Amino acid sequence: MAARLLDGTRIAADIRTELIARVEACTLAAQRPPTLGILLVGDDPASEVYVNTKSKAGDALGLKVDVVRLPKTATLDKAKEVVCRFNRSQNHDGILVQAPLPSALGTIAEQTLFEAIDPMKDVDGFHPINFGRLAQGRSVFAPCTPSGILELLDRSCINLKGQRAVVIGRSQIVGKPVALMLLHRHATVTVCHSQTRDLPALARDADILIAALGRPAFVTSEFVKPGATVIDVGVNRLVDETIVKSLLPLGSPRLQTFARRGSLLVGDVHPAVSETAGALTPVPGGVGPLTVAMLMVNTVRAAEMSLGQAVQYRG
DSSP states (O other), X not given: OOOEEOOHHHHHHHHHHHHHHHHHHHHXXXXXXXXXXXXXXXXXXXXXXXXXXXXXXXXXXXXXXXXXXXXXXXXXXXXHHHHHXXXXXTTOOEEEEOSSOOGGGOTTHHHHHHHHSOGGGBTTOOSHHHHHHXXXXXXXXXXXXXXXXXXXXXXXXXXXXXXEEEEEXXXXXXXXXXXXHHHHTTOEEEEEOTTOTXXXXXXXXXXXXXXXXXXXXOBOGGGOOTTOEEEEOOOEEEOOHHHHHHHSOTTOHHHHHHHHHSOEEEOSBOGGGGGTOSEEOOSSSSHHHHHHHHHHHHHHHHHHHHTTOOOOOBO
């Protein structure tokens, strides 16, 4: 039997609907809409798409999204200057630095800019103070993709307490924070990575398997316990027809999508896993929409905090 698909697009729409009244209340109290400042450096096409998606989501909710674009030749000092201006501004509630940054800015550029953000405006949850609060189970701003994963699990009525969870990937953006959040929800968590021995066997022990490693179709049925919940965080664009055809069965509608567009988005989980898993997130339409929705949640929370309203700690 095919896995139940966990509809991230629908859940993200529900979250946005729930935010409307909060946005209106903030706008009335502050006499301006909640405002997100985004710094975009360079001309990476994927980053442009992500920033446009975030801007449209904010506009649809009644938020203001202020995007500052710098050329790829900009210096790290110039980029930091923009972040500091957002910090000082009384009209910007949240701040986001779009990654990745151009390599010319240096290997520590992301860390430098993330640490320059005022922690109370850090709606991406990447500042060391916010990461530390997350580790203690009392975060105000948790990273958006892990927050979206937890919302997806909760709203899909998937129990976490006492469950075995395996996270494949140890990034600061997804792997580590989602592991912490699952621990705080009383799951038993194992974090795996490229050096993990006998990875398929470890993954097969999971009731909840989260794949966040950035390798298309890496997680096959061999990794999945029958009936497990599989969360696919990967977003990989394939342009090789041979590879696409090797992943999809004959007659799949997604083959028509590839023929029409010349590319196809796939996750880190092989499509055949749908025959083994009990529940599975699609790509696209799974975790991705929830990442943007949780960015909106964090921005509204930052606006509420600036107005002195009560904040519920999360972890």
